[in-house]
Amino acid sequence: MDPVACTRFCEQPDLPVVGGTKNPDVEAIVALAPDLVIVNDEENRVEDADALTAAGLRVHSMSPRSVADVGPAIIALGDAIGADVPASLEPPQWDRWLDEQRAAAPSARRRSTVLVWRRPWMTTNADTYGSSLLDLLGVDNVFAEADERYPEVTLEEIVARGADLVLLPDEPYAFRDRHVREVAAAVGDADAEVRLVDGRDLVWWGVRTPAAVSRLRDALRRT
Numbered sequence: 001m002d003p004v005a006c007t008r009f010c011e012q013p014d015l016p017v018v019g020g021t022k023n024p025d026v027e028a029i030v031a032l033a034p035d036l037v038i039v040n041d042e043e044n045r046v047e048d049a050d051a052l053t054a055a056g057l058r059v060h061s062m063s064p065r066s067v068a069d070v071g072p073a074i075i076a077l078g079d080a081i082g083a084d085v086p087a088s089l090e091p092p093q094w095d096r097w098l099d100e101q102r103a104a105a106p107s108a109r110r111r112s113t114v115l116v117w118r119r120p121w122m123t124t125n126a127d128t129y130g131s132s133l134l135d136l137l138g139v140d141n142v143f144a145e146a147d148e149r150y151p152e153v154t155l156e157e158i159v160a161r162g163a164d165l166v167l168l169p170d171e172p173y174a175f176r177d178r179h180v181r182e183v184a185a186a187v188g189d190a191d192a193e194v195r196l197v198d199g200r201d202l203v204w205w206g207v208r209t210p211a212a213v214s215r216l217r218d219a220l221r222r223t
Helices: 026-032 046-054 067-081 093-104 129-136 155-160 177-190 199-203 209-221
Strands: 037-039 059-061 110-114 139-141 165-169 193-197
Touching: 026 046, 037 046, 046 059, 059 067, 067 093, 067 129, 067 209, 093 129, 093 209, 110 129, 129 139, 129 199, 129 209, 155 177, 165 177, 165 199, 177 193, 193 199, 199 209
Parallel strands: 037 059, 110 139, 110 165, 165 193
Antiparallel strands: none
């Protein structure tokens, strides 16, 4: 099954674009008559998925909330499109890999905050892929118990919760060195380290997950 279109945020320059993640061109998608439309509840609106279903299209949702969910999600996608998936993502190999990552985590865990937006500052709770990935690497989320998956926070709250590491990924918000300096100035008295990380490795999941985990582990070791 070959892709016939994508959103303007996808890295597929040779494919037609059918709008954005929050404002897809439903009529254009229907006109393409795809065999399957893949959606994600982190990015796409329920009303758009419902409109595509009402138009008679088959919609497949894949929205892992943890690293453990990735293997089963990729297998389900492979089944939906009739494609083979890497054996490493199938049980028991996937479960074995997860156990190996947990065993490799340092015994001295760090307490962190991942900022995913600015104005307002926003972070994640435990029910997110990025938080799960860091947990696998021995990094605890100080906002893990927040009621919302992406709560608004203040830099003062980060200090109050005792974070010793503040991570600024370069997406979805394009954090840069100037933002590191801004946050570091606000949390400096708490002696918390502030640093940039690769947002794709932190929040993009899929067949790239094992390599991303390895890269992030190496990055955190250099802190």
